[in-house]
Amino acid sequence: MxxxxxxxxxxxxxxxxxxxxxxxxxxxxxxxxxxxxxxxxxxxxxxxxxxxxxxxxxxxxxxxxMEGYKVPPVMFTEKQANALILAEQLVLKNRDASFVQDYSEAIDKIKSILNYTFKDKANVLAERTQYNQVKNQERSSSNLSDIQYALTNQLLVKIEYRNKEESESTRMIEPFALLNSDNWYLIAWCRLRKEFRFFRLDRILSIELQTENFEPHQMTLQEYFDKYH
Missing domain, CATH: 1.10.10.10 (Winged helix-like DNA-binding domain superfamily/Winged helix DNA-binding domain)
Structure with missing residues (x-):
């Protein structure tokens, strides 16, 4: 050939x-x-x-x-798919271009076996996650998976939160995006303050996903920064 x-x-x-x-x-x-x-x-x-x-x-x-054309040879749970998408954001920071390309192509193949619902959610998560080089490698949160799930399914979340002044409060929030620099941060609409707020994941004392859905925030992460920063 x-x-x-x-x-x-x-x-x-x-x-x-x-x-x-x-x-x-x-x-x-x-x-x-x-x-x-x-x-x-x-x-x-x-x-x-x-x-x-x-x-x-x-x-x-x-x-x-056509919907239903491909029968998935491997089934992923939604949280497993989310974990792979998050891993892609970490790999994209790698300085080896060939490694980044290989991993991105592998993720494309993984996405290809997801059904349309999971696929759309995976793409939303990829667009709403910004990852920078981690300075502190220690694990500081156990809430990331639940927050990813709430973000892609537009689920209201109840959290117990301790701010930097050590004051604790109960919040109902609408997850919008995840960022990482020195720590993981969640951008969410806070129903208590009636505005978008940053929440550091290691300051979330407890988290409870609600059954109530919120209206999706129709903007990209870049549009959020352009509007609020």
Missing amino acids: EYSEVNRLSRLTAVLIQLQTRRIVTATELSEKFQVSKRTIYRDIKALESAGVPVVTEEGKGYRL
């Missing part, structure tokens, strides 16, 4: 992974990712369709796979 054929097969596989990883993807996004023309992407999509892959074209939006 000639190199060009191998290269095309490799790209077709990668395009299929992108379709499995994301709810919808555009020809422009695919052409930019694989550095080929949109005409080439159109041919790739037709080739996948000819091979029996049920690609659905949504006019004005892009391409997606």
Whole structure:
């Protein structure tokens, strides 16, 4: 098999992974990712369709796979998937470009076996998590997994919190994003203060996920910083 054929097969596989990883993807996004023309992407999509892959074209939006097309060979719980997404944020800080690329491609393959609901939540978590180099390597919190789950499922959370002045209070919060620098911080809408607040995870004394859902905050993490900082 000639190199060009191998290269095309490799790209077709990668395009299929992108379709499995994301709810919808555009020809422009695919052409930019694989550095080929949109005409080439159109041919790739037709080739996948000819091979029996049920690609659905949504006019004005892009391409997606028919729901339920792939039966997952491995099942992850939602918290396991969240842990993998968080690990990706740590790996992205690695200085070895090849390692970062390999891990990111591996995460794409893992995302591809998640159903659409988990996939959307995993993408939200990736967009709402910012990780900087850890200065203190000691574990300082046992609440991260529950907070990730509450964030992606828009669950109200009741916490007992001790601030830097050692004052304790009970808060009802709506988790929005997670940040890490010297410690883990949660950005959340505080119903008591009626504004967004930062909560340091190691100062959360107890946490209780509620059954009540809150309305998702329709903005990105960058939009939050632009608006409030």
